[in-house]
Amino acid sequence: MIAAFIIVNLLIGVVISSMERAREEEAAAARKQGQDRKAAMLDHIAELREALDELEGEVDGMPNGQPPRQRPTEERKPIRPE
Secondary structure (H helix, E strand, O other): OHHHHHHHHHHHHHHHHHHHHHHHHHHHHHHHHHHHHHHHHHHHHHHHHHHHHHHHHHHHOOOOOOOOOOOOHHHOOOOOOO
């Protein structure tokens, strides 16, 4: 009876230990994914700032009353990353 109790306790301990290890690995993967997503968003923001600076430069160099120059559609970058 005591031997069965010890074996059941060991089995429960092994299961709980492996569940905790799996939970820690999932948490680490989620943190890494969050960091990767943040880095991608910061890169995209930097690209948008560069595009905005370029547009502001075009507007500053434009004479008053003249419509802005349109770039061909194929040169435009998508606003949202795919």
